Amino acid sequence: MARSREPVLSTGEIFQGRYEIGSPLGEGGFGTVYKAWQLATRQAVAIKVLQLGPQDGSPVDKRQARFHREMWLCGRLHHPNIVRLIDFGRADEDIAYSVFEFVPGKNLSAVLSEEGALEPSEARHLMLQVLDALSCAHTQGIVHRDLKPSNIMVVPTGARRNALVLDFGIGGLTRDARRDGYATLTATHEMLCTPAYAAPEQFLGAEPTPRTDLYSWGLVFLECLTGARVITGNELYQIIYRQAGPEPIPIPAALCNHPLGRLLGAATHKDVAARVVTAEGLFRELERCDLTGLRRGIESRGAHSSSPRAAEPDAHTRAAAEVATHAVRGAQGRAGAEQGRPERASAPGEPPSEGERRRLTAVCCALTVLGGYRGAADAEELDDLLQAQQAICGDVARRFQGHVASALGDWVLLCFGHPVAREDDALRAARAALEIAAEIEKQSTRLAIERGVSIEVRIGVHTGRMARDLCATAGQTLGPMLGRTPELAARLSVLAPPGAIVTSGETYRLLREQFHLSVEGAYALDPSAQPVEIYRLQRPA
The missing domain is CATH 3.30.70.1230 (Nucleotide cyclase, GGDEF domain)
Incomplete structure (x- = not known):
């Protein structure tokens, strides 16, 4: 949970002798981001400042290691649809910083909030660019692990808007890409993700794979088409159950017999072993996809799974799903079940x-x-x-x-x-x-x-x-x-x-x-x- 703290940098301050600090852009659990200008070129940049000293009870060494891991990952990524790392270093013993290119525009979450569903052609254009960025990362064994609308910038520069992927801060390497000396920074079963966009295997602490990112990409694409988040819930456990439970991700009825619906069904298959997709393969398939007949504002109501791989859950999945279902419903009783009314869960006392x-x-x-x-x-x-x-x-x-x-x-x-x-x-x-x-x-x-x-x-x-x-x-x-x-x-x-x-x-x-x-x-x-x-x-x- 982000906590408010005193500003580390002040507007107008010259930072590290090279950057003039502007106003804060945002604050989160991993640091504060400021708009700034490089003095030599007057190029606008975004500076993220991370306080490494004791402040919230989290291990200092792990925060430092995660910071250096993010810089190492970002330094390897060179792609027009990935925000570029310019510089990083330590300001003093307790403060680390990173400098990224400043991206004008709004994140995709804000765009969807203001505009609602996008035109199918516009959604495809943006999601193709995100896929291309993911393909670049996955080729190097890098998995984002937290792809969501707020981590995708929509940039209105040029003849049409373009997408840039942000924040590889909790990214990781696939097992095949790891070398000697690689340190695992995520404890067993530690969940570093945004539940509404996380793949089911992330809730079980599984190794990161490219298929994890592509599941999240499928959910983001569906949200662009319908204007509504796919996985919702009033409580965290409801969201987790809908992600990890046996029910397939619903595909809008208008897409059930459409090639785009089959593509999204394959990308959002709950079983990671059956989610046989790659960023490059989805890119090629989406490029060929004919969107004729699809209009803006595809209804999410009446949606169902169109995945050709969807199968009846096995006994283990069904048992786990029953536990979650009864927990969500608060141990539904006979009267409630007959009338379709879930009973309220028990409270202490x-x-x-x-x-x-x-x-x-x-x-x-x-x-x-x-x-x-x-x-x-x-x-x-x-x-x-x-x-x-x-x-x-x-x-x-x-x-x-x-x-x-x-x-x-x-x-x-x-x-x-x-x-x-x-x-x-x-x-x-x-x-x-x-x-x-x-x-x-x-x-x-x-x-x-x-x-x-x-x-x-x-x-x-x-x-x-x-x-x-x-x-x-x-x-x-x-x-x-x-x-x-x-x-x-x-x-x-x-x-x-x-x-x-x-x-x-x-x-x-x-x-x-x-x-x-x-x-x-x-x-x-x-x-x-x-x-x-x-x-x-x-x-x-």
Whole structure:
């Protein structure tokens, strides 16, 4: 999340003796961007300034490594539809900067917001240029990983508008393009992407491939044609489910029997193994595509998949999709199902419904590495250290008959009560949480002596509702667990003090006879919800 900060540079300032600073252009998690002018040529440029010193709790070494990775990647890219890197360096110990050509115009997101759907010929023109840029990157083994409308500039210079691709800041190299000394800067299951445009495999922490970018490209192209984002949702988990779930990406009815529809269906196939496309191949096919009969403002309503490769999801995909569907619907009941009305998901403090409901207890462990290594800091070692702590969480959970539902960056999500629900799920989850906290503290003491670093863990526990028929998936390997129950466990972990375990009111009522719990305070776990009391789990009674 971007945080407001004091300006690093001031309007009119001469920076590095070569650039006159103008007004800020924008601010994000990776730095602040200013318009500026090169003194020698008066060429307009965009200067991105990254503060490398301690500021938001993120590892300094990883921010530095990502900055240098971005500069290295951008320095290899030479294409008329990719924004050009001009210069980069360090202003002082805590500030790095990069200088790019200044691109006049608006990003594609702003264009679509103002103009709505584009003419099919205009959309094809822009998307061909984006494909050509991606082809250049993919040929060198570079994957963008965050292609979206806001990372595509639409430039009104010349006889018609043109597209330029921005921001390879979280880009990576394909496995075949890596050489000795390449450091992985993304931890296992860390999700660096924009969910509404991310390919399904990105939610599983898979290796970056060119097909990942082409899935995103397909979603952007569809948005250009219809004027509406393809993947939407009021909550993050809804967006993730629609991306990672079994339903194919909907292709507008007007395109279902059109070559353009078949091309987009192939590019947006959910299964990366079946997404047999390349940037060069799509470019050639789109060039040949006859757009006769297509008009501006293609309706997205009534859309369905036209992909010739779409297949019935296998048992694993269906099981994972059921978990997500029931989580999104809040364990839909008989009455709601008959009337087509999804029931609201449980909130902390609500009593569970009787009859067709069972409880699921989610334990979210948020891990943080503090301090620096003795000697040269290595981002790869930091990742390995976090993964070792994640493995400890998983091992403890399995001893208490739980399992790892997902791991994302510094977070681990554990599940108790699925695929087989038991009466003591919350009890076993609490014991596992206490043992994890104790084991991480022990590891932290050892690491402080051996490496000069320490580990903190914050744990949130919430018990929500689950539909009975999910038990039919016993024995299956589950995909990511989505929905309100893990979401609220994650929010509780944010509120927990270092080394502490915080529970919701629902979990408190299940544990108060067996454990000592104290009131931690009253918090609104949803922006629209009233504050509810949460509790700190201390020890068995």
